[in-house]
Amino acid sequence: MKYHIDTIPVWDAMKEDKECLFCEIESRMEEKYVEFYLGDSVMQPDVRQKTNKTGFCGHHYQMMHNATKKLPLGLSSYTRLEYLREHLDKYFDSIVSEDKSLKKSSAADMAEYINKITSTCAVCENVDENMKRYLYTFIHLWKSDSEFKQAFLNSKGMCLKHFAGMIEFSKKEMTDSVTLALAKDMAEVQKKSLARLSDDVKYFNDKFDHRNVEKPWGTSKDALPRAINKLSGRIIK
Numbered sequence: 001m002k003y004h005i006d007t008i009p010v011w012d013a014m015k016e017d018k019e020c021l022f023c024e025i026e027s028r029m030e031e032k033y034v035e036f037y038l039g040d041s042v043m044q045p046d047v048r049q050k051t052n053k054t055g056f057c058g059h060h061y062q063m064m065h066n067a068t069k070k071l072p073l074g075l076s077s078y079t080r081l082e083y084l085r086e087h088l089d090k091y092f093d094s095i096v097s098e099d100k101s102l103k104k105s106s107a108a109d110m111a112e113y114i115n116k117i118t119s120t121c122a123v124c125e126n127v128d129e130n131m132k133r134y135l136y137t138f139i140h141l142w143k144s145d146s147e148f149k150q151a152f153l154n155s156k157g158m159c160l161k162h163f164a165g166m167i168e169f170s171k172k173e174m175t176d177s178v179t180l181a182l183a184k185d186m187a188e189v190q191k192k193s194l195a196r197l198s199d200d201v202k203y204f205n206d207k208f209d210h211r212n213v214e215k216p217w218g219t220s221k222d223a224l225p226r227a228i229n230k231l232s233g234r235i236i237k
């Protein structure tokens with residue numbers, strides 16, 4: 001077996017009954033890793049070498065900046081900047097230089113390198129690696145635990161990002177027949193889920209009509225954050 005099975009977080013997230021059980025798992029992991037990179041790890045050379053190289057994506061920088069303690073982010077941002085300067089200066093100097101023999105790289109090379117060096121994130125890498133284990137665990141439970149399978153069939157399903165991610169993962173790791181049967185169950189759940197959510201959002205919008213002011217909100221009061229979760233894979237808090 002390639003992945004360590006960890007059923008408790010998957011069952012816990014299923015019981016939460018949210019728009020995507022994997023977003024729930026992912027969100028908890030993100031918080032854990034953000035805390036890790038803002039904690040004592042900032043002083044560990046191996047961790048700093050990694051974060052100098054990868055940096056963080058905008059979403060995770062934002063989460064770190066929202067934390068009360070600012071110095072850990074200041075320290076890691078400084079050495080990340082130094083790392084980038086060390087690697088980018090040769091491109092800058094080459095572009096700036098009037099000496100044609102020194103112009104080894106073009107502006108396009110520079111843009112490509114900047115895109116490459118800034119498209120990584122230490123938290124995203126940790127989360128993605130762990131997420132594979134949870135996708136694997138989900139399929140294991142779906143195959144072996146009839147109570148779990150039933151809970152999934154009655155659930156709100158997944159966001160579209162994790163829905164597609166799950167199918168791609170299954171295609172890579174499982175037999176065709178497992179992927180086909182899983183995709184069938186997932187499509188059934190997802191079809192119902194999108195129809196229900198769409199009705200909720202429609203009802204939410206209709207509530208802005210003065211004729212509907214007195215009507216109860218029903219299940220539509222939090223329809224927008226749930227729709228954003230389903231559409232984008234982000235949990236709005």
Ligand SMILES: [Zn+2]
Pocket residue numbers: 020021022023024158159160161162163233
């Ligand atoms: Zn999700």
Ligand SMILES: [Zn+2]
Pocket residue numbers: 056057058059060121122123124125
């Ligand atoms: Zn990230």
